Amino acid sequence: MEERPSGIRDSDVRDALRAWGIDPVTLEYAPVGFGDYHWTATDTRDRRWFVTVADLDHKSWYGEGTEAALRGLRDAMDTAVALREAEPDGRLDFVVAPVRTADGESVRGLGPGHAVSVFPLMSGTAGHFGETLTPHDRALVVDLLAGLHRTVPPASARALPPEFATRPQLELALGELGNPWHGFGPYAEPARHLLADHAAALRHRLDEFDRRAGELKAASAPLVVTHGEPHPGNLLRAGERRLLLDWDTVGLAVPERDLWLVVAGPDDLLRYEESTGRKPNPSALALYRLRWALNDIAEFLTLLRAPHGPTPDARQSWNALADTVRTLAAEA
Known part of the structure; x- marks a missing residue:
């Protein structure tokens, strides 16, 4: 989204990244995509990350309410992680899955109506819808x-x-x-x-x-x-x-x-x-x-x-x- 989410500050995202053991040196809002909100981060080990904050009020395909949306989003992210990890031969190496927190979670709630997930920032040329x-x-x-x-x-x-x-x-x-x-x-x-x-x-x-x-x-x-x-x-x-x-x-x-x-x-x-x-x-x-x-x-x-x-x-x-x-x- 071009507009930042109301009620979510950079400091909130920075705090959330601690669950992944990420201490950002830089954290910048990325006005890309439509529906979710994104940041890019570089940590103290010079690793680069792509951070997604989902608005759970706009995930209706998971069910009614933010709790159902969080459960559905977690199932989806867990599925992506399982796909990526299930094929040691590399057949599914095209799956860009989230990384897990220290507690093994693929996604975590952020405030009452949002959830955050973290991905490695991949090198390449992004396509465009349409x-x-x-x-x-x-x-x-x-x-x-x-x-x-x-x-x-x-x-x-x-x-x-x-x-x-x-x-x-x-x-x-x-x-x-x-x-x-x-x-x-x-x-x-x-x-x-x-x-x-x-x-x-x-x-x-x-x-x-x-x-x-x-x-x-x-x-x-x-x-x-x-x-x-x-x-x-x-x-x-x-x-x-x-x-x-x-x-x-x-x-x-x-x-x-x-x-x-x-x-x-x-x-x-x-x-x-x-x-x-x-x-x-x-x-x-x-x-x-x-x-x-x-x-x-x-x-x-x-x-x-x-x-x-x-x-x-x-x-x-x-x-x-x-x-x-x-x-x-x-x-x-």
Whole structure:
């Protein structure tokens, strides 16, 4: 996030790092990503760290409330650590997992509504969400996903249904289009008008989602370990290696949960099938593509139907909401 979290000071982060035995010489806020907050640190031994502070109020896919969110985040981070540690042959060396505290924890609470985890700061070139992968990069990422999907699931990995936890917020917003959304902030009313213009198309896409989710459940396809968000923004290029960051969405699901974000055509699908023996399901690919867009709309609406100002993060949410709604409507 570009904006710092309210109520979390650098000194709070510095104090939290003691659980990892890290005494920072430098600690700087890093305005990157969207959703979580990040710092970079260099300690007295000249080791460099990437520190993530999660806002537990915005982790609804783990369950209701901050306690459920903390448990879910801990399961996800424990899963990433287990994946990294489980393969001594290096097959999963692309997993950028958190380091454990002296007490063996992968994540620790920070105040009443946040949690902190610590990662080694990796060298490489970070990708950007929305960029187009080259055929070479796609092949490398398809291969690492195939390796991930063949892995025996750690005990901490949760099964994740296709339904998205933010759907009630989207349904609520669609049901309140007749009344002005005053009192929230500058982007609330534009968001209401946007949804009103495309309400029929959005409801049609929700019906499509329900149909495809029902078909997937009826098929009872085996579940595998999935990353959840293997897009270029979570990809780090280190020479010929490709590393995957941000494992807070890891969980058990069908492979298409990952694949739709990477594959661009029949060659990529065939490469995956030859590596795993599993043929990707076109309807499941379409389901998870649609799920991503609907969930994004719900999350952006949640932010814009809450108190906000004309900040960079609010403006980014409004622009992304408008693009996503119009794209979904055009495809209806």
